[in-house]
Amino acid sequence: MEKTLSRLSGMGGVAQSMKPAPFLYKRPKSVEELLELLDTHAGAATILAGGQSLVPMMNERLLRPEALIDINTLSDLDYISQDGGRVRIGALTRHYELETSGELLRSCPIIPYAARHIGNRAIRSRGTVGGSLAHADPDTELPVVALLLDAKLHLQSAEGTRVARAGEFFLGPHKTVLKPNEVLTALDLDALSQEEGWAFREFARAGAYGWAVVIVAVVLRLDSSARVTRLRIALGGVGPTPVVAEEAVEPLLGSKPGAKWEEAVIYEVASRLRPTDDIHASSRYKLDLVRSLLPEALTEARNRCQSNEGER
Amino acid sequence: MSSADVKLQINGQAYTVNTEPRKLLSDVIREECGLTGTHVGCEHGVCGACTVLLDGRPARSCLVFAIQCEGMPITTIEAMAQDGKLTTLQQALHEEHGLQCGFCTPGILITLDSYLAENPHPSEDEIREALSGNLCRCTGYRNIIRAER
Numbered sequence: 001m002e003k004t005l006s007r008l009s010g011m012g013g014v015a016q017s018m019k020p021a022p023f024l025y026k027r028p029k030s031v032e033e034l035l036e037l038l039d040t041h042a043g044a045a046t047i048l049a050g051g052q053s054l055v056p057m058m059n060e061r062l063l064r065p066e067a068l069i070d071i072n073t074l075s076d077l078d079y080i081s082q083d084g085g086r087v088r089i090g091a092l093t094r095h096y097e098l099e100t101s102g103e104l105l106r107s108c109p110i111i112p113y114a115a116r117h118i119g120n121r122a123i124r125s126r127g128t129v130g131g132s133l134a135h136a137d138p139d140t141e142l143p144v145v146a147l148l149l150d151a152k153l154h155l156q157s158a159e160g161t162r163v164a165r166a167g168e169f170f171l172g173p174h175k176t177v178l179k180p181n182e183v184l185t186a187l188d189l190d191a192l193s194q195e196e197g198w199a200f201r202e203f204a205r206a207g208a209y210g211w212a213v214v215i216v217a218v219v220l221r222l223d224s225s226a227r228v229t230r231l232r233i234a235l236g237g238v239g240p241t242p243v244v245a246e247e248a249v250e251p252l253l254g255s256k257p258g259a260k261w262e263e264a265v266i267y268e269v270a271s272r273l274r275p276t277d278d279i280h281a282s283s284r285y286k287l288d289l290v291r292s293l294l295p296e297a298l299t300e301a302r303n304r305c306q307s308n309e310g311e312r
Numbered sequence: 313m314s315s316a317d318v319k320l321q322i323n324g325q326a327y328t329v330n331t332e333p334r335k336l337l338s339d340v341i342r343e344e345c346g347l348t349g350t351h352v353g354c355e356h357g358v359c360g361a362c363t364v365l366l367d368g369r370p371a372r373s374c375l376v377f378a379i380q381c382e383g384m385p386i387t388t389i390e391a392m393a394q395d396g397k398l399t400t401l402q403q404a405l406h407e408e409h410g411l412q413c414g415f416c417t418p419g420i421l422i423t424l425d426s427y428l429a430e431n432p433h434p435s436e437d438e439i440r441e442a443l444s445g446n447l448c449r450c451t452g453y454r455n456i457i458r459a460e461r
């Protein structure tokens with residue numbers, strides 16, 4: 001082991017090792033015990049959920065947490081519940097559970113649909129919604145959907161619980177408002193209504209590194225005379241956090257959606273975005289992706305409204 | 313951090329290994345339990361060679377610590393062929409030249425076997441999607457996909 005390490009560390013640069021450094025392992029039996037541990041180890045402890053983002057970074061020794069607090073056995077955090085139009089999802093709910101939840105398929109079908117785009121089945125067996133939000137990668141599915149649906153995130157510490165809206169939660173790539181002694185325990189969302197249509201589109205590269213380049217998600221509501229009364233568009237891959245195009249769509253409400261209207265939406269949204277170049281795509285290419293994904297998404301959301309209409 | 317006893321259940325058999333919390337399940341399976349059918353490639357979740365069943369679902373054994381798997385049934389490739397007789401899927405992969413060096417094969421078999429249990433009649437696109445998390449550097453995938461058909 002030591003020999004392998006010293007040989008690899010001679011390589012310099014990216015991967016110096018593929019085994020994690022030693023850590024103190026804690027497995028709390030209750031949320032109370034978890035909060036206590038977070039308090040006593042504040043700053044030195046890292047929460048281990050699905051491990052699908054954390055463990056690769058530990059294997060590469062990009063991270064060396066002093067203590068790991070494993071929340072995988074806290075089944076109290078693994079649930080999906082619904083109370084009228086309000087849906088609550090526990091932070092430890094796995095991606096595959098989002099994908100297959102009958103409750104979500106009825107109340108918020110965009111979540112199972114989006115979850116299906118995450119990595120592959122083996123990743124979705126373990127990865128959790130709380131981990132995806134706390135990891136705050138701006139190019140990933142669940143942060144975009146949480147922002148689209150204006151999710152309210154419950155952040156708990158020994159001092160109590162506070163609620164942050166998705167729009168305030170993300171501060172930058174892998175940066176959130178979570179404090180070192182806090183855990184994300186659940187998120188609340190409003191169920192989509194019969195009058196609302198949704199669409200989710202992403203452009204991802206094929207293969208094992210199938211991460212999204214750009215993500216576009218839409219919720220659209222039509223009134224009885226087919227005028228748009230709500231339009232919410234969230235995007236990923238176009239900035240340091242997922243973004244919601246609020247200002248951009250304000251003047252476009254109250255109209256009947258047609259080709260001209262669609263063009264205006266695309267113009268208003270795209271002209272406010274300033275994506276940066278990265279190794280996956282140039283800024284221009286990302287904007288081109290937005291301009292081609294958004295019309296598809298708008299049409300699909302509108303069609304969903306109209307087919308709901310037919311069912312009523 | 314000191315070692316401790318970790319009790320695992322692999323392919324229906326109990327193992328007690330004395331190991332550190334930082335030891336990955338993939339390494340324990342291979343080094344402590346001697347089950348070397350589970351392969352290790354990238355160790356960051358990308359290649360799929362280390363895929364096993366955890367609680368009946370496919371998972372990367374390089375992204376979970378062995379100590380986390382106490383009380384969770386684990387299935388590795390060694391559980392697949394019974395009494396030296398290949399399963400239909402293994403036989404098909406063999407006949408269609410779905411492997412060359414065989415490095416990726418255990419992960420591919422575990423992944424596909426669990427997928428086919430849920431979706432017994434997938435389309436070619438669905439097979440491609442199901443295999444999108446498994447890298448093979450030899451076959452170019454064509455023969456693997458033909459074998460599943």
Ligand SMILES: Cc1cc2nc3c(=O)[nH]c(=O)nc-3n(C[C@H](O)[C@H](O)[C@H](O)COP(=O)(O)OP(=O)(O)OC[C@H]3O[C@@H](n4cnc5c(N)ncnc54)[C@H](O)[C@@H]3O)c2cc1C
Pocket residue numbers: 046047048049050051052053054055056091092117118119120123126127128129130131132134135140141142178182183184185208210211212356357358
């Ligand atoms: C090959 C591969 C492909 C992938 N593809 C995608 C993809 O296409 N899209 C995608 O979205 N993801 C992808 N992922 C990542 C995967 O979705 C992860 O599951 C997710 O990013 C993190 O969730 P986790 O539960 O595994 O969190 P962990 O890895 O356990 O934790 C991630 C971070 O969040 C913190 N954390 C976790 N839970 C909480 C909590 N409840 N409260 C506070 N902090 C917490 C941890 O301390 C850590 O800092 C991929 C991963 C791999 C290995």
Ligand code: FES
Pocket residue numbers: 351352353354355356357358359360361362363372373374375
């Ligand atoms: S070794 Fe685990 S996915 Fe590559």
Ligand code: FES
Pocket residue numbers: 410411412413414415416417447448449450451
């Ligand atoms: S057969 Fe060699 S990697 Fe797939």
